[in-house]
Structure formats: C-alpha cells, structure tokens
Amino acid sequence: MRGVLISIFSLAVAACGGEDAPSPPSPEEATARTIAQGELVGFTDEATGAQVWRGIPFAQAPVGDLRWRAPRPAPAFDGRLAALASSGRCAQMTTPLDQAQGIETGLLVGSEDCLYLDIYAPAGAGEGSDLPVMVWIHGGSNVWGYAGQYDGSRLATDQGVVVVVIQYRLGPLGFFAHEAIRESAQTDLDRAANFALLDQTAALEWVRGNIAAFGGDASRVTIFGESAGAYDVAGLLVSPPARGLFHRAILQSGGLDAVPLEAAEHGAGDVINPAREAAAEFAGSQDAGALRAASLDAIFETYHEGFSFGVELPRMIADGVTLPPQGIRDGLTDPDWFSGVPVVTGTNLEEMKLFNFLDPELVRSWFGVLYTARDPDFYDALAEYQSRVWRINAVDRMAQSLVETGHEDVWAYRFDWDEGGRVLFMDLGRLVGAAHAVEIPFVFNRFEFFGRLDSVLFNRANREGRERLAAAMGAYWAEFARTGDPDTGGGSFPEWPRWTAGGRLMRFDSPEAGGLEIVEGVATFQGLADDLAADPRLTPDQRCAIVARIELWNRPAADRVRERAGC
CATH class of the missing domain: 3.40.50.1820 (Alpha/Beta hydrolase fold, catalytic domain)
Structure with missing residues (x-):
C-alpha cells in the first residue's frame, strides 16, 4: 500500500507542476x-x-x-558554440500532452528561431x-x-x-x-x-x-x-x-x-x-x-x-x-x-487508446489522478477498429502498393506490448495498452517519455520483459540503418522477412506475451467491416457509434464499412 500511495502522490505532484530544471552539463574538451x-x-x-x-x-x-x-544555410558560429542544451520549441500551441509536464493547455509558446x-x-x-x-x-x-x-x-x-x-x-x-x-x-x-x-x-x-x-x-x-x-x-x-x-x-x-x-x-x-x-x-x-x-x-x-x-x-x-x-x-x-x-512501416495494436484516454466521454477521471473507462468493452472495441483503420492505411495498403510496383525492400511490423502497470483500480495495461507512441521508449530504450504516467506505465513488474523487447527493437532498427535490412537485428534475434503480396509483418511483444512473431495476412476494410458487423461485444447502436467516430477521423474509411455495419 505504501508503494501505491507514493505512486498516487507522484502523479498528483506531476499534475500540478513540472520539476525544477536540472543544472546544465559542463562542456568537455573531448567533445x-x-x-x-x-x-x-x-x-x-x-x-x-x-x-x-x-x-x-x-x-x-x-x-x-x-x-x-x-531555409537558408546556417551562419557561422559567433565564437565557440557551447552545444549543451536543446533549442527552445518552434512556435506552437500547448496541448493536453503538455499537462504531463505541468504546462497549461492552449498557450502559444516557442519561437520562429528554432531550426536546431x-x-x-x-x-x-x-x-x-x-x-x-x-x-x-x-x-x-x-x-x-x-x-x-x-x-x-x-x-x-x-x-x-x-x-x-x-x-x-x-x-x-x-x-x-x-x-x-x-x-x-x-x-x-x-x-x-x-x-x-x-x-x-x-x-x-x-x-x-x-x-x-x-x-x-x-x-x-x-x-x-x-x-x-x-x-x-x-x-x-x-x-x-x-x-x-x-x-x-x-x-x-x-x-x-x-x-x-x-x-x-x-x-x-x-x-x-x-x-x-x-x-x-x-x-x-x-x-x-x-x-x-x-x-x-x-x-x-x-x-x-x-x-x-x-x-x-x-x-x-x-x-x-x-x-x-x-x-x-x-x-x-x-x-x-x-x-x-528500403522502407520499414508499422503501427501499434491499439493506436487510438492514447487519444481515447484523453476523451472524457470515454474515460472517467477520479480526482484528476486515477482514470477508468466508462464502458470497458466499448472502449476496447472502439480502439480496436479505429486502430485497424490506421494499420490498413499506414501499413498494408502502403506495403502492398510498393511491392506490387516492384519495390521489394519493404518490411512491416505491429507493436503489441500492453503490460502497463496499475494503481488501485486504474489499469494502464487496458486504458493505454499498445497505444500511439508507446513504442518510442522501446526504440530509444529510455522509459521516460509520458511524464506523470511513466512511473505507473513502466514499473518493476514489467521491467525485465520490456527491456528485452527494447533490446530487440533497437537492434532491428539499427541493423536496418547499418545495412538496409533489419534481418536478425545483427544476429541476435529471429529473421524479420520482407513483406510479400500475401502480407507478412513482425509482431513485437514481450517474451511473456509471445515475444517476436511473424504474422501473415493483409488487413483490409472488408475484413474490418465483417468483424464489426458480427462483434458480439457491441449493440447495433454501438457499432454505428464506432462508425461515426471513425468518420470524424477518416471519412473514406467510414464510408467503406458503414453499410456492412448496418449504419
């Protein structure tokens, strides 16, 4: 219980404001x-x-x-440049994602002088x-x-x-x-x-x-x-x-x-x-x-x-x-x-959970710290179909068109890790799951990315599995950068084969959840529509609600599934 209370306290503190900025590093002549x-x-x-x-x-x-x-070429440095701190942002409006760093939403921040x-x-x-x-x-x-x-x-x-x-x-x-x-x-x-x-x-x-x-x-x-x-x-x-x-x-x-x-x-x-x-x-x-x-x-x-x-x-x-x-x-x-x-393209299994997690119509907030889905089955189903639309457009259609026009150097993946931690009744494994951007900490092998959610999302219980998955993803990405073929990640992991006309991608997950696995098949809108029409988790009204939410984001995709879903 003490650990739970500490986690809740850390979430509350982060929600109220950012930490003091660390002192700048000292320049080193070796660099x-x-x-x-x-x-x-x-x-x-x-x-x-x-x-x-x-x-x-x-x-x-x-x-x-x-x-x-x-952009015009960069000017010469004025003396010796001490390259010790990242530049300020390019001009932008702050968003709900800034709240994780204790920054209010809707502020104009940054500068036009930002090409660094x-x-x-x-x-x-x-x-x-x-x-x-x-x-x-x-x-x-x-x-x-x-x-x-x-x-x-x-x-x-x-x-x-x-x-x-x-x-x-x-x-x-x-x-x-x-x-x-x-x-x-x-x-x-x-x-x-x-x-x-x-x-x-x-x-x-x-x-x-x-x-x-x-x-x-x-x-x-x-x-x-x-x-x-x-x-x-x-x-x-x-x-x-x-x-x-x-x-x-x-x-x-x-x-x-x-x-x-x-x-x-x-x-x-x-x-x-x-x-x-x-x-x-x-x-x-x-x-x-x-x-x-x-x-x-x-x-x-x-x-x-x-x-x-x-x-x-x-x-x-x-x-x-x-x-x-x-x-x-x-x-x-x-x-x-x-x-x-050569091209690698992929998506996460539950891309849209990052955005749905921020939607008060779908998620209830308790004290601004703990969160639960209002209807867990609908929440999961909605994210599944929205995320499948994302995959069809960004992976399968792209890979198919490249291969069909003679470009063979194409690889595809799906990121499935959904083992985020929980605090009391808040289960990030379900609320966030394999959401949009969750793969980034694995590629960079740095599990400090989501601000106040990090301490719960990435915990001791999932540490060993996620570190092994991060090692694999980093190795494949780097081997692709070295040779133009992710292959076996430099010899340590299973071979990642190219995409074929019949569809073939690498599934990334922790060893406890099946690890690295080749998945066959091509995702299509027809298959999505058939599954949505027959999904036993959903009422007819809920099926149409899913189509309506897909339409808000991708009207052509909604048009392709609406009739089959009975909407």
Missing part, C-alpha cells in the same frame, strides 16, 4: 569538434557515456522576410568512425513537439549509431499555400507550401556535410519518425529536394494523406482555414509583406479551432514542389517521385 560553421563543444552523458551536442543551428532563423521561404538539432554518438566516436546515422523526426500532428523531448543517448550507445534529432517549423508556419508567397519567391523552393519538409531537407543537407565530424557515415543515413514525423518521412520519400540525402526510411504509426493545393489555398470540402481565408483574418491583406509582418499571436489565433492539438489547418500539401501534385500515396508508385530506398 570539441570543428565543422564548416566553426568550433563547438558538447558534453558526455553521465548515465550512458554518450557524447552529446545539443542546440546546433542547421539553417538561418526563418524570421522576418525569411518567414514562409525555404541535437546529436548523440557513442563514446569515442569521431572522424573516421563511419557509424550509421539515424535522423529522428518528431511527431505531434505537425503542429506540436520539439527535439528536447527525445534523448538518443541510449540508442546511440546500445547500438553503435549516431542519432540526430531535428526540429522543424510547425502549424501555419510550416504549412501554408498562398499565391502571394509563390509570387514573392526568391528561389524555386520558395514556391513550396510544405516549409516543414524543406526544414527537414535542410537538416539532412547539414548532416551530409557535417556528420562525419561526429562519427557518422553520410552514405548511410536513415530517416525515422513517429506519427506526424512518420507522415513527414513518407513525404520525404517522394520529395525531389530530399532525394539522395537519405538511404533508408522507417515510418512509425504514420500515414500517406495529403491535401490538394487548391483546397489548401482556397478551401474545399472539409478543409478548415485555407490560406487565403486565414490570411484575410490574421493579416487583413493578401500582400506577402503583410503576411510576413503579421504577429505570431494573430496567426495562431486565426487557426485556433478547438482542435485538441491547438490548431487545425491543411498539412502535407500536394504543392508540386516538395510533394507530388497527385499526393503522397500515388507518388510512392511513381518512379519519377519515389526515392526507391
């Missing part, structure tokens, strides 16, 4: 490096022995006249080490998130890779389609609409030119990302400016949707806040100078629509510059657009 911008120095992580450099600018600050332009990256390398890595490089693109619906959330030191030291974590413009600063911006372009890339993808491309260019000094091999660069970061990885796979800057790609819980340029600019269908409409509100003008002079407050207030992640706007715009005009999915089957590199 001094000289690159094109000048000399910089980092530090050694005490827990892992990794060499770390944080807050390195990879492009000019996109401020003033550089707002809504392609962090580097993690094994001890002793330097010029000539030629280690594979893994460039992480964070998630957050492309409107939220920052590099400081992620610590790549364990992944770097465990697997002998160089990890780079990047930031990029978010929300309306990262995705904006407007004729005044195109007409005022100074370069061809300035005519884009996905400035976030151009930021990521600039970071990859910086990596190509500088990563050798930190021990990395610029000819073996893997881009990997989760959620919106995986969407961005998909975009980079078909983005001409990024071609040749990376050599493998991993998509964790991503997708392939893109908004047509015309809809992003002028509006169509369900598109919220097209650029011309928004510009009239925040700038009172369609003039490029007025748009670039508008305040951040005015811009973000225009896009604030009650969306749970702060802003709602067109993202991943098929602009014909950074993305194919026909969109990402069709671009992947077009050799004129697809980069042709």
Whole structure:
C-alpha cells in the first residue's frame, strides 16, 4: 500500500507542476569538434557515456522576410558554440500532452528561431568512425513537439549509431499555400507550401556535410519518425529536394494523406482555414509583406479551432514542389517521385487508446489522478477498429502498393506490448495498452517519455520483459540503418522477412506475451467491416457509434464499412 500511495502522490505532484530544471552539463574538451560553421563543444552523458551536442543551428532563423521561404544555410558560429542544451520549441500551441509536464493547455509558446538539432554518438566516436546515422523526426500532428523531448543517448550507445534529432517549423508556419508567397519567391523552393519538409531537407543537407565530424557515415543515413514525423518521412520519400540525402526510411504509426493545393489555398470540402481565408483574418491583406509582418499571436489565433492539438489547418500539401501534385500515396508508385530506398512501416495494436484516454466521454477521471473507462468493452472495441483503420492505411495498403510496383525492400511490423502497470483500480495495461507512441521508449530504450504516467506505465513488474523487447527493437532498427535490412537485428534475434503480396509483418511483444512473431495476412476494410458487423461485444447502436467516430477521423474509411455495419 505504501508503494501505491507514493505512486498516487507522484502523479498528483506531476499534475500540478513540472520539476525544477536540472543544472546544465559542463562542456568537455573531448567533445570539441570543428565543422564548416566553426568550433563547438558538447558534453558526455553521465548515465550512458554518450557524447552529446545539443542546440546546433542547421539553417538561418526563418524570421522576418525569411518567414514562409525555404531555409537558408546556417551562419557561422559567433565564437565557440557551447552545444549543451536543446533549442527552445518552434512556435506552437500547448496541448493536453503538455499537462504531463505541468504546462497549461492552449498557450502559444516557442519561437520562429528554432531550426536546431541535437546529436548523440557513442563514446569515442569521431572522424573516421563511419557509424550509421539515424535522423529522428518528431511527431505531434505537425503542429506540436520539439527535439528536447527525445534523448538518443541510449540508442546511440546500445547500438553503435549516431542519432540526430531535428526540429522543424510547425502549424501555419510550416504549412501554408498562398499565391502571394509563390509570387514573392526568391528561389524555386520558395514556391513550396510544405516549409516543414524543406526544414527537414535542410537538416539532412547539414548532416551530409557535417556528420562525419561526429562519427557518422553520410552514405548511410536513415530517416525515422513517429506519427506526424512518420507522415513527414513518407513525404520525404517522394520529395525531389530530399532525394539522395537519405538511404533508408522507417515510418512509425504514420500515414500517406495529403491535401490538394487548391483546397489548401482556397478551401474545399472539409478543409478548415485555407490560406487565403486565414490570411484575410490574421493579416487583413493578401500582400506577402503583410503576411510576413503579421504577429505570431494573430496567426495562431486565426487557426485556433478547438482542435485538441491547438490548431487545425491543411498539412502535407500536394504543392508540386516538395510533394507530388497527385499526393503522397500515388507518388510512392511513381518512379519519377519515389526515392526507391528500403522502407520499414508499422503501427501499434491499439493506436487510438492514447487519444481515447484523453476523451472524457470515454474515460472517467477520479480526482484528476486515477482514470477508468466508462464502458470497458466499448472502449476496447472502439480502439480496436479505429486502430485497424490506421494499420490498413499506414501499413498494408502502403506495403502492398510498393511491392506490387516492384519495390521489394519493404518490411512491416505491429507493436503489441500492453503490460502497463496499475494503481488501485486504474489499469494502464487496458486504458493505454499498445497505444500511439508507446513504442518510442522501446526504440530509444529510455522509459521516460509520458511524464506523470511513466512511473505507473513502466514499473518493476514489467521491467525485465520490456527491456528485452527494447533490446530487440533497437537492434532491428539499427541493423536496418547499418545495412538496409533489419534481418536478425545483427544476429541476435529471429529473421524479420520482407513483406510479400500475401502480407507478412513482425509482431513485437514481450517474451511473456509471445515475444517476436511473424504474422501473415493483409488487413483490409472488408475484413474490418465483417468483424464489426458480427462483434458480439457491441449493440447495433454501438457499432454505428464506432462508425461515426471513425468518420470524424477518416471519412473514406467510414464510408467503406458503414453499410456492412448496418449504419
């Protein structure tokens, strides 16, 4: 009982405010490096022995006249750069996920001066080490998130890779389609609409030119990302400016949707806040100078629509510059657009439980600390069908189309770990389960990610199993980065075979729950609809409620299952 009370107390304290910031590390001469911008120095992580450099600018600050332009090369350092702390966030609205760090939701935070990256390398890595490089693109619906959330030191030291974590413009600063911006372009890339993808491309260019000094091999660069970061990885796979800057790609819980340029600019269908409409509100003008002079407050207030992640706007715009005009999915089957590199794509078994857990219609809160599902069977069923839609779109349809058009280097996975701990009557194994983003701590082998939930989600009882699973996932990810084939994770684990036309993926779970297992078959909307129609857990009204919730998120998917479900 004492342990239970301590856990409850720790949750309550975290809910009320963040902990005091740790003192900054001391620079170490062994980490001094000289690159094109000048000399910089980092530090050694005490827990892992990794060499770390944080807050390195990879492009000019996109401020003033550089707002809504392609990033320009980074300037030289002003003296020796002490690369000891991650940069502040790119401008964004805080979200419910910030509450885990004691930060209020709905605040505008961050800056436009935010194009920085962090580097993690094994001890002793330097010029000539030629280690594979893994460039992480964070998630957050492309409107939220920052590099400081992620610590790549364990992944770097465990697997002998160089990890780079990047930031990029978010929300309306990262995705904006407007004729005044195109007409005022100074370069061809300035005519884009996905400035976030151009930021990521600039970071990859910086990596190509500088990563050798930190021990990395610029000819073996893997881009990997989760959620919106995986969407961005998909975009980079078909983005001409990024071609040749990376050599493998991993998509964790991503997708392939893109908004047509015309809809992003002028509006169509369900598109919220097209650029011309928004510009009239925040700038009172369609003039490029007025748009670039508008305040951040005015811009973000225009896009604030009650969306749970702060802003709602067109993202991943098929602009014909950074993305194919026909969109990402069709671009992947077009050799004129697809980069042709090896690809890993996967999802989590219960993706949507992260979002459903935050929904008061589905989950009851006790004292703002303990949580229970209002209807546990419906809660599980809803997450199952929503998450299957995610898998169909992000894994099976993508893998099938790539293989059918002759691209054989495709691997797929499903992450099933659902052994989160419990406190009294709150069972995170069921409430959170194998939810969206839960795989990230396993890939990074660092179980400090969900703030106040960490101490319950990752406990002593599940420690041995999750650490063994983390070792396997890190090894497969790193072997893919080394060779372009996850294979046996460097010789320690079962072979991970390629996707075939009949469907084949690796299931990741703890040894106690079956461990690593190959699962055959292709997930389809027809199979989902048949299962939903016959699900004994659900009443007819509940089946239709599930279809309605799928429609809120993915109307085409709902349309494909509605009739079979009797709705």
